[in-house]
Amino acid sequence: MGPGDPLPPEATSGQFLVQSAARPTLPALSGSRQLIWEAAESESAYLSGRPSSARFRRTVDSMARCVAGLQVGLALGGGAAWGWAHIGVLSVLEEAGLPIDMISGCSMGSVVGAFRSAGITVDRLKDIAHYWRTRTRRFIEWRFWRMCLLNEKIVRKAFRQYFDDREVNQTEIPYWANAVDIRTGKEYTIRDGSLVDCVRASIALPGLLPPSPRDSHLLVDAGIMDPVPVILLRKMGCHYAIGINAMAELESQQVSNRYPFNAFDIMSRCMHVMGHEIGQARAEQAANLVFTPSLGTITKLQFSRSPEIIECGRKAAEANLPAILAGYERLKSGATGAPPAAVTARS
Structure with missing residues (x-):
């Protein structure tokens, strides 16, 4: 979607906002290792329900473990x-x-x-x-x-x-x-x-x-x-x-x-x-x-x-x-x- 293009229907209906708000995010890196790991698992669970490839999900999971020191x-x-x-x-x-x-x-x-x-x-x-x-x-x-x-x-x-x-x-x-x-x-x-x-x-x-x-x-x-x-x-x-x-x-x-x-x-x-x-x-x-x-x-x-x-x-x-x-x-x-x-x- 480029500048000037109309917004998708879900954006005007509120569905887009609900999906964005429901997406979990990683906590600040100053938190404990366990909190980072739990957030990474939530991120993986979110991605597992999206139309993305298994390889992409594995890559994201591995990156999360890298951040958490768990590779x-x-x-x-x-x-x-x-x-x-x-x-x-x-x-x-x-x-x-x-x-x-x-x-x-x-x-x-x-x-x-x-x-x-x-x-x-x-x-x-x-x-x-x-x-x-x-x-x-x-x-x-x-x-x-x-x-x-x-x-x-x-x-x-x-x-x-x-x-x-x-x-x-x-x-x-x-x-x-x-x-x-x-x-x-x-x-x-x-x-x-x-x-x-x-x-x-x-x-x-x-x-x-x-x-x-x-x-x-x-x-x-x-x-x-x-x-x-x-x-x-x-x-x-x-x-x-x-x-x-x-x-x-x-x-x-x-x-x-x-x-x-x-x-x-x-x-x-x-x-x-x-x-x-x-x-x-x-x-x-x-x-x-x-x-x-x-x-x-x-x-x-x-x-x-x-x-x-x-x-x-x-x-x-x-x-x-x-x-x-x-x-x-x-x-x-x-x-x-x-x-x-x-x-x-x-x-």
């Missing part, structure tokens, strides 16, 4: 096939109604995080995991002289069919991934550019995919430095950070002592030891709660067992859900003190 973030750790456990975790948290305002991911965690942030539902994610379980071999193409085991063209094509040309800063849920610049030895945050390029760089595990060039940087999988990127969530402005360490407990994974040793198995085990310990230690420094799904004897390359892995993630999230929700309620009420401890769900 929730998930840090999804790497772990190859074990990373499918994140799907089960997401399923439980979303069913419980816990808001997810941002996601960070490393390696396989960046894959699941990118999918979910791009608007792909948990049910669709389960379908994708099921589809890939019988097609993993299609990605493999051994080229020793190029230092890679996976066919890069097929990997990129697989992601592009879901992401198309979407950019990292165009996702429905704010999403960042991490990598390591092997030229400087420092962690690198991927916060813009193509979503396909972002995931490709984050899964560039030495020996599986070659490093990913990006400007003056040469990026590889960050599992060697920060496999559960909770610190990344804090940089994004997260107030309540949950870390999921997808690296299986060391005791559950058997190592053969038969000679001659399998060089790949030994290398994989060494990276597992390093990744699990580093990931847990760094995540615990910055997270409100960190937990690890119990994956039993499932190995990190058994993508064919994705339904079992997803179920392991679900069980772990269900076991930790009371602590997660209790911790969030403590944040909402402004309580201080030690948060509830994580628990392990045994398969």
Whole structure:
């Protein structure tokens, strides 16, 4: 409606004034956190009855939580096939109604995080995991002289069919991934550019995919430095950070002592030891709660067992859900003190 245009009928009938007066408003920021949160919930309830999109309402809700200091973030750790456990975790948290305002991911965690942030539902994610379980071999193409085991063209094509040309800063849920610049030895945050390029760089595990060039940087999988990127969530402005360490407990994974040793198995085990310990230690420094799904004897390359892995993630999230929700309620009420401890769900 421009200058000089006639007023709509509802404006002259008084309906417009009634609607405007009925709309709740946020209180002054000098009020308590609880008052701000209650007003934000009222604002969300108002918007839910308006002809606006669900995505817009989620954005407004997230902005309200940002103002109130209540944004929730998930840090999804790497772990190859074990990373499918994140799907089960997401399923439980979303069913419980816990808001997810941002996601960070490393390696396989960046894959699941990118999918979910791009608007792909948990049910669709389960379908994708099921589809890939019988097609993993299609990605493999051994080229020793190029230092890679996976066919890069097929990997990129697989992601592009879901992401198309979407950019990292165009996702429905704010999403960042991490990598390591092997030229400087420092962690690198991927916060813009193509979503396909972002995931490709984050899964560039030495020996599986070659490093990913990006400007003056040469990026590889960050599992060697920060496999559960909770610190990344804090940089994004997260107030309540949950870390999921997808690296299986060391005791559950058997190592053969038969000679001659399998060089790949030994290398994989060494990276597992390093990744699990580093990931847990760094995540615990910055997270409100960190937990690890119990994956039993499932190995990190058994993508064919994705339904079992997803179920392991679900069980772990269900076991930790009371602590997660209790911790969030403590944040909402402004309580201080030690948060509830994580628990392990045994398969």
